[in-house]
Amino acid sequence: MSNIPKIVILGAGYGGVLTALRLQKELNYNEADVTLVNKHDYHYITTHLHMPAAGTDNPENARVSISKLIDEFKIDFVKSTVVQIRPQDKKVILEDGTLSYDYLVIGLGGEPETFGIPGLGEYAMNIRSINSVRLIREHIEYQFARFKREPHRTDYLTFIVGGAGFTGIEFVGELSDRIPELCKQFDVDPALVKIYNIEAAPTALPGFDPELVEYGMNVLTKKGVTFRIGTAIKECTPDGVVVGEGEEIKSQTVIWTGGIRGNRLIEDAGFETMRGRVKVDDNLRAPGHENIYIVGDNSLMFNEEGRPYPPTAQIAMQQGVVCAHNLIASIRNQPLKGFVFSNKGTVASLGKGEAIGIAFGKKYTGRTAAWLKKLIDLRYLFIIGGIPLVLRKGKFF
């Protein structure tokens, strides 16, 4: 057995990919064996998934082949599904094999949180992966085709989005852009189509600037979205949803964006978790495990006011950078770095040419905010894949 330390990274999301890319850049020859494990042979750009879900962009623009991102001379890639993490044995059990590690990075991503609402798990779809958004896109188109054969079934043309957080808002923005195209393609009267965005909290985008939230809701309402804010989904059925005091909204399409939890594999591994997320130490390590780092939606960190950071791409990327630094520091017996979140701002798209956002301490709306959103997307492509990836995946128009 070689005495080169073995680093295993589980998951090629924002946290895992950034960790891998930084290790690839900083590690010296033979300083460590790095293996990246991912279920698919591609990385997907979660913040872009609302577009292929609505059908306003090709799913190909939301994924990048892992072989285009990492240098396979420096990092081994294993396409497999993680079945079990065994910290006591320093092993990871895969669907088709086993990996030993000296250092482990867990960035397996979150799962939809349904808060025990009956039927959401069975009947609602989620904007969580390339496969799930392809399903949503095809499902929506299929409802238009079905309606033309059964014109009394207006529930085929009712689309319910549960949750008015960033994913829900960005998705209804795209969907309201797509509906006129679909109506034209299938000869459907646009007046028959209904989009509901249902949120239990007393406001859309809870925690975001109220003035921008109001601007955004006005834009989306004009585009045909009906908001039901402060309204809880009580149940999801094969026929639609039940909200508030037993009101039924009939629909064949329910998309749930109302919550993210951590990962069951982490709970099963014996870590102490809150909703499947591990409260990591300042250096991003799992408590009691000096050699296990946790990044992205699987980690839980609190800000200065003692509130948890939301699971965003921005934080996962920054964690990946610090995680890679600390892995190298451990190997070189150098001091670890503490993680400090640097908020670069937040922009929510509202569909073509419209967005709301805060960046550099300023509020932005309309075309400027939409352009800012595009710049953030392009910057990410540049960070992970340089100019070639920007040219291949970036949409400039």
Next chain:
Amino acid sequence: MSNIPKIVILGAGYGGVLTALRLQKELNYNEADVTLVNKHDYHYITTHLHMPAAGTDNPENARVSISKLIDEFKIDFVKSTVVQIRPQDKKVILEDGTLSYDYLVIGLGGEPETFGIPGLGEYAMNIRSINSVRLIREHIEYQFARFKREPHRTDYLTFIVGGAGFTGIEFVGELSDRIPELCKQFDVDPALVKIYNIEAAPTALPGFDPELVEYGMNVLTKKGVTFRIGTAIKECTPDGVVVGEGEEIKSQTVIWTGGIRGNRLIEDAGFETMRGRVKVDDNLRAPGHENIYIVGDNSLMFNEEGRPYPPTAQIAMQQGVVCAHNLIASIRNQPLKGFVFSNKGTVASLGKGEAIGIAFGKKYTGRTAAWLKKLIDLRYLFIIGGIPLVLRKGKFF
């Protein structure tokens, strides 16, 4: 009330459109009032529907706006659905009105014949209209998206086509071209996809040249089609079909192309029918009704050997020409013309670059036959819409 004779044409299929176009060309000013009634404001090119059904062409290339075909200064167009034909009152009841006529042309098109096979009406789709092929196309894509979320459900990737007549054969040809594209788009292993073409008769394309049939089946088998010839579908269920002696083939997609019957409206109107078709006289008139012409799939005619002509676009078009001639002759008190079918040949497409056909007494296969098929399609576009329509709808590549 004016004493100008009123001609009402029901249906803008091949027979109805050709009748209308000829009347428009030949009638003198104020010689007759002509009204064309159709459910949609477009005519569709039924012989092209197998392509948009499989997704190898856009449905727009299989339909033509009626306003582009007829001159609305000369012919009135009413977009409505026929509810009842009342020969005794010389009236047609529409969904939203009533029309009186002196002369009636019925070209309402056929309906799928299920021969009483249980479940076919409920669970199978048909290649019969723009709306029905859009449903098939979206349904097929949806199965690929569903499979990616439920990879144990290989029945999502099994496609069953009932009937190996011209429609069935042409459709499996297109579908086998489309499958590799869909597999690429959805990351699906092509080996998992199955296409079955099931035919109860002892041969595919019954009545067609046996040598060409064998050629065609070889081409399609190489493209991945599994033929089950001489095998009857006993039942169609939500889970697939039951064939032969109780064998079940699991599938979520059954497309029935196994038979065409006439129209229930004709049966309801009191005409004597065989499977919804009226045996017309030599002049294309319904027996006992001098003022009612029946064209296309609603009419029944026998060849010299006493066998019924199959319901094809070719025969409907030729009937439309004779029907228009006889309507004008009736108005002008001139002798009517007898209908004589002139067989111009038959070509069946087998997908991209492959076809089989007989024309000018010769057999054709491969690229030459495919080119011949294309020429026939272009010729039809030219007949109904001239060069502008050929340029707009004709695919030259």
